Amino acid sequence: MDSGVEKDGWLLSGNEAVAQGAYEAGLKFASAYPGTPSSEILEYLAQFDEVDCQWSVNEKVAYEVALSAAIGGIRSLYASKHVGVNVAADPLMTSAYVGVNAGFVAVSCDDPNMHSSQNEQDNRFYALMAKIPLIEPSSPGEAKEFIKKAFIISERFDTPVLFRMTTRISHSKEVVKFNTRRDVGPREFKIDIKKYVMVPRNAYLRHIILEERLQRLEKFSNRTSLNKIEWGKKSLGIIASGVTYLYAKEMYPDASFLKLGFSFPLPAEKIKFFSSKVRALFVIEELEPFLEMQIKSLGIKIKAKHRSFRIGELRPEYIPEIIKGKSKKEISEKARKPLMCPGCPHRPVFWVLKKLKATVAGDIGCYTLGASSPLSTLHSCLCMGSGVTFQEGFRHALKDGKIVGVIGDSTFIHSGITGLINSAYNKVKGVIIILDNRTTAMTGLQDHPGTGRTLKGDRTNHLDLEKLCLACGADTVDVIDPYEVKELENILRKRLAEDSLSVIITRRECILLSKHRNNPPKYLKENCNRCGMCLMIDCPALTQDEEGYIVLNENLCTGCNLCVEVCKFQALIKNAG
Amino acid sequence: MQDNINILFVGIGGQGVLKASEIAGLAGMFAGYKVKKSEVHGMSQRGGSVESHLRIGRRIYSPLIPKERVDFLVGFDKNEAQKARCYLKKGGLDLSEKLDLVLKELQNFRSLNVCFLGILSCYLPVKEKYWLKAIGAEIRKEYLKSNIAAFYLGRKIGGGV
Numbered sequence: 239m240d241s242g243v244e245k246d247g248w249l250l251s252g253n254e255a256v257a258q259g260a261y262e263a264g265l266k267f268a269s270a271y272p273g274t275p276s277s278e279i280l281e282y283l284a285q286f287d288e289v290d291c292q293w294s295v296n297e298k299v300a301y302e303v304a305l306s307a308a309i310g311g312i313r314s315l316y317a318s319k320h321v322g323v324n325v326a327a328d329p330l331m332t333s334a335y336v337g338v339n340a341g342f343v344a345v346s347c348d349d350p351n352m353h354s355s356q357n358e359q360d361n362r363f364y365a366l367m368a369k370i371p372l373i374e375p376s377s378p379g380e381a382k383e384f385i386k387k388a389f390i391i392s393e394r395f396d397t398p399v400l401f402r403m404t405t406r407i408s409h410s411k412e413v414v415k416f417n418t419r420r421d422v423g424p425r426e427f428k429i430d431i432k433k434y435v436m437v438p439r440n441a442y443l444r445h446i447i448l449e450e451r452l453q454r455l456e457k458f459s460n461r462t463s464l465n466k467i468e469w470g471k472k473s474l475g476i477i478a479s480g481v482t483y484l485y486a487k488e489m490y491p492d493a494s495f496l497k498l499g500f501s502f503p504l505p506a507e508k509i510k511f512f513s514s515k516v517r518a519l520f521v522i523e524e525l526e527p528f529l530e531m532q533i534k535s536l537g538i539k540i541k542a543k544h545r546s547f548r549i550g551e552l553r554p555e556y557i558p559e560i561i562k563g564k565s566k567k568e569i570s571e572k573a574r575k576p577l578m579c580p581g582c583p584h585r586p587v588f589w590v591l592k593k594l595k596a597t598v599a600g601d602i603g604c605y606t607l608g609a610s611s612p613l614s615t616l617h618s619c620l621c622m623g624s625g626v627t628f629q630e631g632f633r634h635a636l637k638d639g640k641i642v643g644v645i646g647d648s649t650f651i652h653s654g655i656t657g658l659i660n661s662a663y664n665k666v667k668g669v670i671i672i673l674d675n676r677t678t679a680m681t682g683l684q685d686h687p688g689t690g691r692t693l694k695g696d697r698t699n700h701l702d703l704e705k706l707c708l709a710c711g712a713d714t715v716d717v718i719d720p721y722e723v724k725e726l727e728n729i730l731r732k733r734l735a736e737d738s739l740s741v742i743i744t745r746r747e748c749i750l751l752s753k754h755r756n757n758p759p760k761y762l763k764e765n766c767n768r769c770g771m772c773l774m775i776d777c778p779a780l781t782q783d784e785e786g787y788i789v790l791n792e793n794l795c796t797g798c799n800l801c802v803e804v805c806k807f808q809a810l811i812k813n814a815g
Numbered sequence: 816m817q818d819n820i821n822i823l824f825v826g827i828g829g830q831g832v833l834k835a836s837e838i839a840g841l842a843g844m845f846a847g848y849k850v851k852k853s854e855v856h857g858m859s860q861r862g863g864s865v866e867s868h869l870r871i872g873r874r875i876y877s878p879l880i881p882k883e884r885v886d887f888l889v890g891f892d893k894n895e896a897q898k899a900r901c902y903l904k905k906g907g908l909d910l911s912e913k914l915d916l917v918l919k920e921l922q923n924f925r926s927l928n929v930c931f932l933g934i935l936s937c938y939l940p941v942k943e944k945y946w947l948k949a950i951g952a953e954i955r956k957e958y959l960k961s962n963i964a965a966f967y968l969g970r971k972i973g974g975g976v
Contacts, residue, residue, distance in 0.1 A: 249840050249850060274856055353855040377851075377878070410853040410878035411837075413844050481878070488877035554881040572898055574827060576863035682856070778862050793924065 259382035264422035273319035276347035308342035341389035372502035464499035475516025581796030601625030623653025662711025756797025819872025826891035831928035926965030933969015
């Protein structure tokens with residue numbers, strides 16, 4: 239919603255600022271798979287005609303396409319959440335050997351505290367492991383400026399740059415000024431087999447170059463203004479990077495700071511100099527002791543947080559506790575749990591699976607919420623694609639169980655296809671449900687190959703899941719509207735009884751996309767025997783009053799009528815209108 | 816004025832918590848202040864607890880408000896406000912105490928968030944015109960009229976008009 243005001247700056251999130259900065263730096267190509275907290279980077283870039291950008295099928299694909307675009311000569315960017323970098327780790331590791339040609343920056347948005355993730359790994363270690371430079375902004379304003387520098391560093395040292403954000407930077411906002419775009423002409427791509435073909439002999443020679451490059455990067459780290467000293471009182475010196483720098487500055491504005499924006503390779507000389515000038519020296523960092531370990535290995539005496547603070551995110555009020563050397567006080571989390579939306583097409587599927595007492599191998603998406611009580615009908619969730627592969631593994635181990643794998647449409651295309659081929663190839667039977675809501679819902683309704691639309695909103699080839707599953711080797715593929723609860727139950731019972739590999743696609747548009755609403759059901763209090771069965775579907779529109787009768791919130795209800803299916807006493811009946 | 820004013824918005828996914836803090840942030844920006852805000856998206860938004868930290872002022876470092884430094888708690892849900900009360904500083908104001916009154920007077924509960932901005936506006940050094948400009952920048956045209964009405968209802972409840 240544009241106010242129509244001529245903008246020279248705006249309240250931008252860290253993600254938007256990264257995109258704005260990359261755009262201003264002459265970015266020509268960007269690719270990503272959506273994932274909280276990273277998705278808005280590509281969504282923001284999609285507005286610019288000068289930037290060719292895409293939702294890729296997964297992060298490995300995204301990384302390879304963006305890297306090779308840079309090798310081809312245009313400035314390119316990859317973005318994903320922290321666990322997405324795991325999927326891209328294969329090309330990432332060897333990309334350090336081949337280098338880039340035009341600038342290439344890989345943005346990793348880590349999620350300390352797991353606001354919307356399955357783990358809180360610290361991706362700074364990828365820089366150490368891959369031997370590539372690491373840049374960490376502290377705020378949206380810095381994110382915009384630092385990403386420009388990242389492209390320059392990438393080109394100057396012929397290396398991918400890891401640009402590490404965290405949720406509290408990606409999803410913080412501040413006023414960021416806009417600058418004009420500086421177009422950078424394409425760099426010539428020269429055939430260079432020794433550089434771009436990583437066979438053992440060539441890779442050995444590239445590893446030598448990589449080591450030399452690292453030494454030059456360390457010298458640069460000592461010189462660059464990305465690593466800056468802010469002198470305050472000499473009694474307390476703090477080394478910090480990322481958003482934790484701001485937390486420390488908030489609580490100790492008068493301390494001396496060595497703020498690390500270029501945090502790998504570390505500026506050893508600058509750290510030694512800073513440590514020699516302050517009386518007490520602390521490193522304040524979120525998650526793992528990435529800086530602490532390296533600074534200690536330089537032989538510098540430095541105090542760091544108690545290991546209990548490695549769990550979860552830091553907050554400003556934790557900084558004095560850390561400085562006092564205390565351990566973390568665990569606060570009892572009383573946060574209200576997230577729920578599937580009213581009318582969510584996943585809910586009937588989990589209701590039927592619960593009724594059939596199935597063991598459910600789950601996956602990553604809104605439907606992971608099927609694990610929460612009282613549905614409690616999702617029994618594993620590890621990573622993208624694990625709904626299919628865990629279904630198989632459970633079948634190898636639990637011969638008699640009613641085992642079902644569930645996976646979303648976008649997740650299936652990301653990582654489920656290979657698992658399905660694996661099951662078919664290895665003659666494993668079973669039932670996979672693809673919860674096809676025609677979008678990537680949890681991360682904010684992004685398109686994917688199954689929707690037939692691109693990131694820019696253009697129509698494109700539409701991936702036919704039915705044909706795909708048959709081609710993978712599924713014996714049967716059923717497509718069903720999950721609102722047809724009885725039919726869904728019948729098909730599931732039938733397929734579970736067969737000795738075959740079957741895929742059931744439950745297809746209905748996500749309720750957040752769908753404009754279609756039915757009338758809320760009628761509640762006949764006189765028929766209600768207060769059994770509470772309808773509450774077992776965990777719909778936000780249904781609550782119970784003090785006497786145990788049902789309260790139907792008509793503002794929330796979308797008229798999916800699942801509660802009508804569930805009620806055995808005709809207390810909830812369809813309202814045709 | 817102190818260095819900055821700290822406002823914590825809390826509620827449940829779908830109540831417009833993030834929209835409210837966005838409008839207030841823009842109003843602060845239009846008035847020429849530094850603004851920082853912080854919130855989380857994704858899973859927690861599906862009907863779960865939602866909070867947004869907003870800081871407006873002259874010197875701000877952290878995007879998160881430190882504990883016990885919240886000047887105004889703006890809660891759209893009683894339970895969520897109750898849980899967040901420990902973030903209030905001594906003498907800080909809990910605007911969620913006006914919730915019953917707002918719910919009684921408000922025609923359309925979808926404008927609850929903007930109505931609370933009307934109350935909040937009575938306490939901030941941000942002129943009315945900047946609030947209206949921010950609402951205009953963030954609310955779709957077809958809902959503008961009802962939201963501006965809700966904003967003025969809030970101003971009335973807050974005692975600013």
